[in-house]
Amino acid sequence: MSEGSTTARDHQPLLVAKDVHRHFEGMRAVDGVSIEVPRGQITGLIGPNGAGKSTFMAVLAGTLPATSGTIVFDGRDITRLPPFMRARTGLVRPFQLPSEFARLTVLENLLVAAQDNRGDSLFGALMGKRYWIEDERRLVKQARVLLKRFGMTAKESDYAGTMSGGQKRLVEIMRALMLKPRLLLLDEPMSGVHPKIVEEIQYYLQDLRSEGITILMVEHELHMVERLCDSVVVMAQGKVIGSGTMASLRKQPEIVDAYLVG
Amino acid sequence: MNLYYGANLLIYAGVDIIACLALNLQFGVSGIVNFSFIVFQAVGAYTAAVLSMPNDKAFGYDFQLYVGGYQLPFPIPWIGGAVAGGLLAVPVGLVVLRKLRADYQAIALLVTSVIANTVITNARPFLNGAAGLALVPPPLADQIDPNTAPYQYFYVGLTILAVVLVLFVVNRVVNSPYGRSLRAMREREIAAMAIGKNPVRLKMTAFIVGGVIAGFSGALLVGFIQFWAPSVWLYPETIILFAAIIVGGRGNNVGAILGALLVPVGFEEVTRLLNNAPLGLPAGVVPALEWVAIGLLIMGFLWFRPDGVRPEPRRVFEGGPDIE
Numbered sequence: 171m172s173e174g175s176t177t178a179r180d181h182q183p184l185l186v187a188k189d190v191h192r193h194f195e196g197m198r199a200v201d202g203v204s205i206e207v208p209r210g211q212i213t214g215l216i217g218p219n220g221a222g223k224s225t226f227m228a229v230l231a232g233t234l235p236a237t238s239g240t241i242v243f244d245g246r247d248i249t250r251l252p253p254f255m256r257a258r259t260g261l262v263r264p265f266q267l268p269s270e271f272a273r274l275t276v277l278e279n280l281l282v283a284a285q286d287n288r289g290d291s292l293f294g295a296l297m298g299k300r301y302w303i304e305d306e307r308r309l310v311k312q313a314r315v316l317l318k319r320f321g322m323t324a325k326e327s328d329y330a331g332t333m334s335g336g337q338k339r340l341v342e343i344m345r346a347l348m349l350k351p352r353l354l355l356l357d358e359p360m361s362g363v364h365p366k367i368v369e370e371i372q373y374y375l376q377d378l379r380s381e382g383i384t385i386l387m388v389e390h391e392l393h394m395v396e397r398l399c400d401s402v403v404v405m406a407q408g409k410v411i412g413s414g415t416m417a418s419l420r421k422q423p424e425i426v427d428a429y430l431v432g
Numbered sequence: 433m434n435l436y437y438g439a440n441l442l443i444y445a446g447v448d449i450i451a452c453l454a455l456n457l458q459f460g461v462s463g464i465v466n467f468s469f470i471v472f473q474a475v476g477a478y479t480a481a482v483l484s485m486p487n488d489k490a491f492g493y494d495f496q497l498y499v500g501g502y503q504l505p506f507p508i509p510w511i512g513g514a515v516a517g518g519l520l521a522v523p524v525g526l527v528v529l530r531k532l533r534a535d536y537q538a539i540a541l542l543v544t545s546v547i548a549n550t551v552i553t554n555a556r557p558f559l560n561g562a563a564g565l566a567l568v569p570p571p572l573a574d575q576i577d578p579n580t581a582p583y584q585y586f587y588v589g590l591t592i593l594a595v596v597l598v599l600f601v602v603n604r605v606v607n608s609p610y611g612r613s614l615r616a617m618r619e620r621e622i623a624a625m626a627i628g629k630n631p632v633r634l635k636m637t638a639f640i641v642g643g644v645i646a647g648f649s650g651a652l653l654v655g656f657i658q659f660w661a662p663s664v665w666l667y668p669e670t671i672i673l674f675a676a677i678i679v680g681g682r683g684n685n686v687g688a689i690l691g692a693l694l695v696p697v698g699f700e701e702v703t704r705l706l707n708n709a710p711l712g713l714p715a716g717v718v719p720a721l722e723w724v725a726i727g728l729l730i731m732g733f734l735w736f737r738p739d740g741v742r743p744e745p746r747r748v749f750e751g752g753p754d755i756e
Binding site for chain 2: 282
């Protein structure tokens with residue numbers, strides 16, 4: 171393959187949403203949103219409450235089907251794919267709400283998300299432990315690296331349901347990382363989390379970006395957005411009203427108005 | 433204790449253990465509240481019966497009306513029973529498990545159980561209606577006389593083999609990465625979907641595997657009691673099995689076995705003995721009280737010991753940090 175074609179692909183956005191609508195019985199929660207998410211960057215999605223940010227994220231993840239419009243992920247039209255298939259292609263959305271598997275241990279919460287375990291099928295299970303133990307060992311190792319990185323090594327055998335809110339958030343993020351995501355959709359990853367953990371999450375997000383993972387995140391804390399995001403998309407009343415760097419957005423009075431008034 | 437009574441008790445225990453292991457896979461591990469479980473046992477029993485019986489025109493069988501009657505040799509009727517349980521799970525699962533919310537699934541399955549029983553009771557030409565099928569030939573009856581002591585030992589041996597086989601299969605499933613996916617789906621379906629699990633497929637698989645095992649348990653039972661009728665698979669039978677799982681410990685195969693021994697076997701035996709004892713109670717009081725007791729048992733456990741006698745084990749992996 172020539173160097174040129176790789177570069178061309180790398181310059182294409184990882185995700186392209188075109189004229190995406192999501193209506194709820196006449197209410198246009200998402201009203202013709204088109205955005206592009208560049209590869210290897212952190213893109214922020216901001217806007218007042220009720221702007222349709224979370225609905226749009228849910229449409230991207232597939233939990234809510236789009237009323238109309240197209241979503242292309244890495245060159246593939248995924249508009250009609252069910253959410254679990256989108257997750258398998260690398261488009262992963264951890265939850266805004268705590269969504270741990272309470273009666274699985276923290277380590278198991280991570281392991282269960284791995285896609286490449288031979289024992290994770292009825293056939294594999296019936297073949298017995300010898301058939302899948304190598305995969306399991308490899309994944310346990312991988313999960314323990316994450317646990318260490320997130321400072322939760324000591325908790326690996328505790329039930330996830332017994333974790334604190336902030337720890338559950340970390341479990342959620344680690345679980346998403348076990349999926350080897352290419353695009354992480356994060357909906358206010360820092361909300362309701364202790365300031366110390368907020369700082370940690372920030373570092374991890376930057377680490378992830380340097381590892382080549384693309385991130386699209388909804389965030390209310392503007393200084394956080396300023397620090398983390400390479401570019402920002404502003405939504406209000408279901409539409410995109412602007413995009414660019416935070417600095418360039420601050421210079422546009424109508425955007426400042428929409429965001430502050432909303 | 434006489435041999436026939438002992439054999440009877442052991443075989444019922446085996447059948448109940450197998451049924452509880454199947455229900456534990458569906459309910460305890462995967463979270464499917466299968467209130468129609470007994471129907472799957474029944475379809476296995478009916479299938480095994482009509483596969484092993486001669487047709488309903490044959491001498492000695494012409495007082496009954498039923499479809500089939502193929503006189504197939506053992507173990508074909510048993511395999512047929514297991515397959516029938518799995519096959520029935522496909523349409524039922526597709527209708528119930530795809531779109532409905534979990535609580536409505538439970539209701540739909542309960543209704544399925546009632547409908548199935550009513551239909552079989554009233555559609556007499558199909559499986560002889562309320563009177564049921566009698567004179568079902570026991571396995572290998574042409575080689576060993578079923579009315580002898582050796583046959584009792586033989587059947588107990590078969591039952592033990594069947595229990596070991598089923599336990600082997602469910603242990604592999606439950607203690608594998610696949611079992612972990614099933615438990616994750618049980619805990620939070622929507623989050624499981626977010627990490628790439630297909631919950632419909634996971635549920636269908638657990639439902640079908642459970643159906644196969646349930647059908648197998650029916651075949652095993654009908655081969656021994658040689659009779660099968662709607663009165664033995666009324667929907668409350670499923671409730672007894674649920675009680676067993678709750679008492680034994682949801683999600684734990686050992687718990688399911690314990691539950692099977694404590695509730696369907698233990699309770700029913702105690703009731704039967706009390707009923708025969710000269711207590712001076714009016715007829716029917718003891719069996720009625722049995723239902724009260726089972727209801728109290730379920731409530732008591734859910735209240736005071738919701739995880740059962742043997743709770744689901746916490747999976748600790750080798751090489752981790754020492755805890756405590």
